[in-house]
Amino acid sequence: MVRSVRYILLGVIFTFGSLLGILVGLVRPFNPTNSRWCAQIYAFFGLPTLGIKVERYGLENYPTDKAFIVVANHQSNWDLFIVGSAVPNRMVSLGKKSLKWVPLFGQLYWLAGNILVDRGNSKKAMEAMEITKKALTQNNTNIWFFAEGTRNKGKNMLPFKKGAFVTALNAGVPIVRVCTSSYLNGFSMDKLNNGTAKVKVLPAIETKDLTMSDLDALMQQCRDSMMEVIQELDNPVTATATTH
Numbered sequence: 001m002v003r004s005v006r007y008i009l010l011g012v013i014f015t016f017g018s019l020l021g022i023l024v025g026l027v028r029p030f031n032p033t034n035s036r037w038c039a040q041i042y043a044f045f046g047l048p049t050l051g052i053k054v055e056r057y058g059l060e061n062y063p064t065d066k067a068f069i070v071v072a073n074h075q076s077n078w079d080l081f082i083v084g085s086a087v088p089n090r091m092v093s094l095g096k097k098s099l100k101w102v103p104l105f106g107q108l109y110w111l112a113g114n115i116l117v118d119r120g121n122s123k124k125a126m127e128a129m130e131i132t133k134k135a136l137t138q139n140n141t142n143i144w145f146f147a148e149g150t151r152n153k154g155k156n157m158l159p160f161k162k163g164a165f166v167t168a169l170n171a172g173v174p175i176v177r178v179c180t181s182s183y184l185n186g187f188s189m190d191k192l193n194n195g196t197a198k199v200k201v202l203p204a205i206e207t208k209d210l211t212m213s214d215l216d217a218l219m220q221q222c223r224d225s226m227m228e229v230i231q232e233l234d235n236p237v238t239a240t241a242t243t244h
Helices: 002-027 033-049 079-086 098-101 107-112 122-137 163-171 210-231
Strands: 053-057 069-072 091-096 116-117 142-146 176-178 196-201
Touching: 002 107, 033 079, 033 091, 053 069, 053 079, 053 163, 069 116, 069 163, 079 098, 079 176, 079 196, 091 098, 091 163, 091 210, 098 107, 098 116, 116 122, 122 142, 163 176, 163 210, 196 210
Parallel strands: 053 196, 069 142, 069 176, 091 116, 091 142
Antiparallel strands: 176 196
């Protein structure tokens, strides 16, 4: 019963949030602030429906004077709600070009200023790299990457893909690591209370003095440090947090 009601409510929230987001996108199309606004709408309604609270740490580590790239771990589709409450200003993401045709969400994603990439076309992929560099260096737009490239289903992080790190090095912008605790452990759509997820933003790593020869070491540094923090978040934490 709980599962059925929850899925119905999530469907309503998704539809309502998408329609509202599309309306905002039509008023101010491709504004990078649209993504944050939509993410917060999804989080505001979605988290109570899932029975999850979110504690956020280190939001002050988001740079305010320069563009940056976020590298985050990716557990499930519920990340839309979990990390939605911690998305900073002027933040977009990269998505497959085919997303544009997903009813409601695709149109919202496009109008919110996110960058659509044709991953099956190498020429288009190179053009997308230039678009992301321009967004970072000229348009003061930040870009969010789930570095694993797919959902890890709450288990240990998968190996990182190179895209986020090549983009950061190419543009010379800092990397901000965003770590989310393993909230899927013990999660069930049949439970009213699914506990607390913890999201921690780590200090930025500068890349302006790095080259492509530093790529592998940079990726390893980010992954190792994030794994360590996620393990800490999965244990009892005594820290001041903002609860959503």
